[in-house]
Amino acid sequence: MQTAAIIPVKTFSKAKTRLGLAQERTETLCRIMLDEVLAAATESAKISRVFIVSKDESAFQIGKKYGAIQVYEQVENGVNAAVSLAEGYLRQNGFEASIVLPQDIPLVRPQDIDSLLAFQNGSNSLLVVPSRRFDGTNALVRSPVDVIETHYDEDSYRIHLNTGKSRGIATSFVLISRIMWDVDNKSDIEYIMSNVEKPQLADELKLIVGR
Numbered sequence: 347m348q349t350a351a352i353i354p355v356k357t358f359s360k361a362k363t364r365l366g367l368a369q370e371r372t373e374t375l376c377r378i379m380l381d382e383v384l385a386a387a388t389e390s391a392k393i394s395r396v397f398i399v400s401k402d403e404s405a406f407q408i409g410k411k412y413g414a415i416q417v418y419e420q421v422e423n424g425v426n427a428a429v430s431l432a433e434g435y436l437r438q439n440g441f442e443a444s445i446v447l448p449q450d451i452p453l454v455r456p457q458d459i460d461s462l463l464a465f466q467n468g469s470n471s472l473l474v475v476p477s478r479r480f481d482g483t484n485a486l487v488r489s490p491v492d493v494i495e496t497h498y499d500e501d502s503y504r505i506h507l508n509t510g511k512s513r514g515i516a517t518s519f520v521l522i523s524r525i526m527w528d529v530d531n532k533s534d535i536e537y538i539m540s541n542v543e544k545p546q547l548a549d550e551l552k553l554i555v556g557r
Contacts, residue, residue, distance in 0.1 A: 348394045349443040349463060350436050350491070351387040353414075354428035355380060355400035356449070364531060371554050373404070378550050379529065380408050382452035388412040389456040392463040394441070399428040405449075425498035436491045442469065443489035446496065451484055452547055453524040453538060462487060462525065465518055472510035472517045476503040478526040485525050 358376040359369060367375065387396045398409040399417040406416045417432050429446055436444055443466065445459065462485060465473055472494060473487035483502040488494065493515055497505040510517030529535060535555060539548045 347443055347466070347489070348441045349392055349445065350432075350441045351390075351393045351396045351459075352429055352432045352436075352444055352446045353380070353383060353387065353396065353398050353449060354425045354446070355398055355402060355405040357400070357402045357422060358404055360422075362450070362529065365529075365535070366532070367554070375529075375535075375551070375554050376449065377404060377408060378547070378554075379452040380405060380449045381411075382544075382547060383447055383449055383454060384409060384412045384414060386454045386456050386459060387447060388414070390459040390463075391456070392460050393445070397432045397435070399432050426496045429496045429498075433492050441491055443487065444491040446483075446486040446488075447525075448484060448528060450529045451525055451527065452529065453527050453541060453544065455524060455543075458522050458524050459485075462520055462522055465520055467516040467518065470515055472506070472515050473520050474503050474506045474510075474517070475520050475522055475525045477528055478523075479530075482528075484528055485520075485522075 358373040361376050362372050387393050396414040397417055398405055398414045401419040401422060419428060466489060469489055471489045474483055475485035477484045483506055486506060494509045507517060507519060535551055539551050541548060
């Protein structure tokens with residue numbers, strides 16, 4: 347099955363303002379997190395191609411390291427609009443499934459993505475991985491690529507699940523901890539700095555927050 351990863355990337359200078367970091371440090375953090383997500387997606391055995399949707403040239407420069415396809419946004423209109431831009435290309439080029447991943451799940455590993463995609467149940471299916479606070483969607487697997495429209499920023503994981511079930515789509519709720527752990531506040535960064543699985547990432551974050 348031809349599966350594409352879609353990674354919508356908000357302009358770094360406008361992202362993660364709730365962290366309260368200086369803009370330069372926030373942008374560095376965003377670059378580091380995107381690099382981790384791209385590495386996991388491109389090393390996944392089940393991902394055919396990776397797409398970055400953004401208007402941030404810094405994001406595209408990182409994507410070039412991994413051979414990611416660039417989808418340029420003229421105007422940032424949120425995650426749903428970004429995913430929709432990529433969907434048109436996927437439909438035209440024969441992709442049978444897609445996985446939407448955020449830019450801020452730096453603990454993710456290739457095997458997490460492979461494990462998630464192993465749950466796919468046929469050609470009319472939907473997989474939803476929530477954020478650890480259960481207030482968003484940290485991975486959305488759709489087959490076909492537009493089997494439902496996306497509903498990010500709207501209590502998304504519940505809406506995605508309910509939409510799939512109401513339309514008779516084979517819908518599954520999947521819990522994978524490293525995908526669920528996103529970065530929204532400083533306590534999230536503290537946790538990642540204490541994580542022993544990615545010591546280099548922890549060291550990079552310590553430099554950002556001045557530890």
